[in-house]
Amino acid sequence: MTGFVNPRTPDDEPIVGRDRPRLDSTMKVTGRAVYTVDIEKPGMLHAKVLRSPYAHARILSIDASAARSLAGVTAVVTREEIIGLHSYGTYVKDQPIVATESVRYVGDVVAAVAAVDERTAFAALDLIRVEYEQLPAVFDVRAAMEPSAPAIFPDQPFAAYPEYGDGASGAAHTAHNVSYEFRYETGEESVWADCDYIFEDTFTFSRMNHMHLEPFATVAEATANEIEVWTSTQSPFPMRKELARVFGLPENDIRVNVPLLGGGFGAKNGPKTEAIAIRLSQLSAGRPVRYCMSTEEVFLTLSQHDAILTVKSGLKADGEFMARQSRVLLNGGAYADASPLVAEKAGYRMPGAYRWKRIDSVCQAVITNSVPAGAYRGFGATQATWASERQVDLIAERLGFDPLELRLKNTKELGEEFVPGETPIDSDLKHGLILVADAIGYRDRTRLSNRGMGVAIGIKDGGGVNKPAQARVKVTTNGDVFLNCALVEMGQGGHSALCQIVAETLGCDPKRVRYAAIDTDNTPFDQGTNASSGIAVMGHAVRQAAERVKCSVLDTAAEHLMLDRQSIRLDDWTIVDAEGTTYELPPLIMERFGGTGFEFTADGYYKARSASSAPLEAPCIFWEIGWAAAEVEVDPETGRVELLQLVVSGDAGKVVNKLGCRGQDEGAAVFGLAQALFEELRYDDGELLNGEALLYRVPLAEDIPRRFSSITQEQGHGAGPFGTKGMGEGGMLPIAPAIAQAIADATGAQLTSLPMTPERVYNGIRAARVRHGGADGNA
Amino acid sequence: MRGQKLGAGLIAQSQSALPPFILHRPTSLGEAVALTRQHPEAVIAAGCSDLVAQFREGLEPEVLVSVQRITELRAISNNSGVLSIGSGVSHAEGSRSPEIVSTVPALAAAWGSIATVRIRYRGTLGGNLLSRRYRYEMPVILSALGGQMQFHGGDITALPVSSLWERDSLWDRSLGNVGILTAVTVDTASLLWFGYERSMRPVSTVSLAVRKNPVAGLTVSAVCGSEYRQPFVLSHAAEATDITELDPVSVGQVLAAQLPDEAGDYAGSIDYRRHLVGVLCGRLLAEATGNQRKG
Amino acid sequence: MSLESPESNEETLTHNVEFELNGSPERHCVPTSATVLDLLRNSCGKQGVRASCERSVCGACTVLVDDLPVAACSTFAFDVDGARVETVEGLAAQDGTLSAQQQAFRECGGFQCGFCTSGMLMLTTALLRQNPQPEREQIREWVSSNTCRCTGYEMILESVERAAELAGAKQQDQVSE
């Protein structure tokens, strides 16, 4: 652990607007914010779809003639209307616009209709005849991998995946019904021989829906040669690229507009409503078509990955971690979507926050006849952290260590590398652990019966892999500022934070900076709003653009005023010279550029260096860390868990907006809390039992512990501008493991499955009593 | 979601695309009854908080009779040992009603604990019962109390609340035209104690009433509710003359043992559910034995 | 039967709804099956009323009907005949000055994506009308009527507390003036 460079320290001054409300606050509290669902176009048509009633079936015939001839119907899309168009998917291009030869899950889209109003569209759907031949279906990942299981894709769809660096590899279709497999390996296999103990445990992870309040929605205006969409997507440019591929058009014939998003949490990547709306518009003579899903349809569109994770860890008698092997099966559902990427991350993030001499991870994304799974807040790290952290606690119990001590002993140091070739750890992990532990009084508590505490840490590589970002800043003659970049505002406060970075750089009030509407014709390129990359990656591009604008303003002013360039500075759109004399810029600009004035414009660009020694193409931008501590009280008779305290903490590196950072950690923590205790998509032999808002239980205010708080750390080592790091996902990672350990601490019940329902807790308590040899179970 | 009309798949129907219906908004029960006789297929609407879900599941009314303006349905009375609660009483009104609070306070408390503040203003007793959804609680609460549903204008006049989920009954709507549910009545004269336990919802809820038998002994009736299964009525006749003589733990177990195997579901296996219901009944009885007031 | 409902017309299947919206009278002829959500968003242009679950659960569409919080998606337009309806658009003063609730949600970060915010604000309005100084527990109970997927609720609870404080201060000012 010598020779590492301790990363940057933060600038001392707080960023302008740090303690103020976010810049989008007024429009959101007045109801004036505009989302995709609010977009209306003259002559707009409405789309509705028919979905498969079967989990797996061959489509023998479709007769949509009656639907087509219904008055008010302008277009019907079935497999006939998509001949020649391509399928989509992140790496594996397996999802057609509507089902072609077969349907692969209950809810798969079979046909779509556009009509003058929704009622007519529904009436038309009711006229479509479809003959199916049911096929055997498979829902369980292990069963799906059996050779005897039905092949969900008899012909392997086209797949393209990245070149990995040292130790990592990936491939599509490596086993029966496996869409993608990721492997990572480092260190010598022989390390196992030096271990005094080896433990192997299997964990299961549940599946949630994203439940963003704004559903998937698109308005499309499209002809055979030109496409324009207004759509609720986190990734405008990848969307444009995918649509270009699907429809076989050049990218400059496609324009993607993105209004505000009413939540995303990962769901709004990749086509959802877009391709259907576009195709219907093309067939309706270019009239605008709106396709807005209902919540019930959102449930049938995308979910998180449930998983089975087997982890084997070896350690020395004194508790030193040595070697870890993991085998992870992710349930990817019927179409690959982002499964390959999630598999990559779930496998890669398996070491957790700890030092190992040998790591060997395999993660497979399995195809089943259920709702496709894709990107979801935490992105593979939630699954990995559940298994990784849970096993640390199991081991601590077996060997008689205090779980916190065992963690502190093995946690990586600040600046230590995660794995060879990867970015060094950029937070003091132990500091955070102690911080949250002390916040709930972990270390000096008096033990009360049926009460327990747990502490956990989650870590994920943040900022996206190999991610370029661009931004443009424009300032009008009067000093009104536009920021032009493609970071999508979905609640995270990214627009406000980036505007503040511009304001900080230009020395102006953040209120003067306007985040320009996003459209792919005019907005500079970006790879997508994901991986908590907004500040740490896009922030650099934005800051550079603002710096460049400032430079050209100062250059111009120095020349015009005949002042020494080095002695002047920009403050609130005035030039201040060394003596403190101020010069208003507007008259100066008018004088210099003539009666129409001028706009100073500059572009910024940022991309982290790539390196073949980095396992995933490029070292990550930063490490996103989540620390949590929980206290529970368990009713041993019923297994009911009451969460008494929950403390979550993240490291912002440096805070750009206080409320924004806090909200990210708390929001993420509540996702984790729900996953820990109750929220899940319930499948009973393949049938989704709760795909509906009332039946699908999401957390409400009453589910939040009365003592719930977050601590935003500013450790200052971030690689983003001003020392910032990304936020938004880390807070979710450690919650379920911390609660699980608190339950174990309270009752002895060691749970390995999520959610930790009363029945599981109750059975766990009984098992613990047996394990501990009888009577003293919850003593 | 609803099924497509030709069986070719699922459609995400929404109420805003519902075809318009013939709307009636009677202001008296008499008018309403006449309307339902005239239009036996009419859909009755109260707070509509469940009806919208039914529209999304495919219900398409041609005639809709809104009972919101019928003040008679909002009446609550307590006469000679019979508590009568109008079907149009909202959860908020019911849980604050002086008549209910003074006769069966635990019923008022239980009623005031269901759903959410917003729904409590809107949802009605009648709607909660006749939505025929397993997870709704008024059927569980009122059947332990031996509640009787009073109908008007249909083929029947009165039915016990527990008949809601009896086979060939209201649950599967095979009873024909039930007309309008006007009220639920509860006999309070013989009621010794009532309590409702929903802390384990939706895994299991339990409502429990203890009554004095006409001749001798006590009857303990418990009803177990859950998310995916119909409520189950459990009962125990004890020779005791006084609640305090009941042994909460053993009576709880006797009641829970009556749960049939079908009571197990995704949210709780039958073994766990029997155990849990036993614990919850035991706790309610422990409260009852220490507290012999009604409710 | 026709005498009691002259406002609905059996042949046309439409209904005339007269109500007060944010203090001004409105009259619209809508299909009998129109919901309050349709009425407000489509006929009255109140786009601040959001729709999500359309099933009475999330409360994103919460508006006030005669001071009570109601899910616009699950209430028929005919049910607000003669009622006073309030939406988020009615909260701020004519000159744009934000109401206490709006200020509080801004200040305390009681929103992220903003999709639940209109509903949360209306819920807060109803609560503060019933009880200008609610305790934390009552706020929790009320806020539990609606869903927010972004904030984790703590900052919404704080916003409601702050709204009560701000509204109280305003009242004080008015009294002392």
Ligand SMILES: Cc1cc2nc3c(=O)[nH]c(=O)nc-3n(C[C@H](O)[C@H](O)[C@H](O)COP(=O)(O)OP(=O)(O)OC[C@H]3O[C@@H](n4cnc5c(N)ncnc54)[C@H](O)[C@@H]3O)c2cc1C
């Ligand atoms: C978000 C949410 C949470 C909820 N949580 C709970 C909960 O925790 N516990 C619980 O118990 N319930 C819960 N409910 C249900 C709620 O309490 C209501 O009772 C229920 O939604 C129906 O009431 P309503 O008056 O709106 O009925 P409506 O929707 O108007 O009607 C429902 C059904 O009853 C019929 N009906 C209504 N009145 C009569 C009558 N007088 N005669 C004949 N038929 C009639 C209607 O035709 C319809 O079929 C919840 C509902 C929602 C939306």
Ligand code: FES
């Ligand atoms: S949209 Fe009305 S309650 Fe969800």
Ligand code: FES
């Ligand atoms: S702010 Fe997004 S749902 Fe509440």
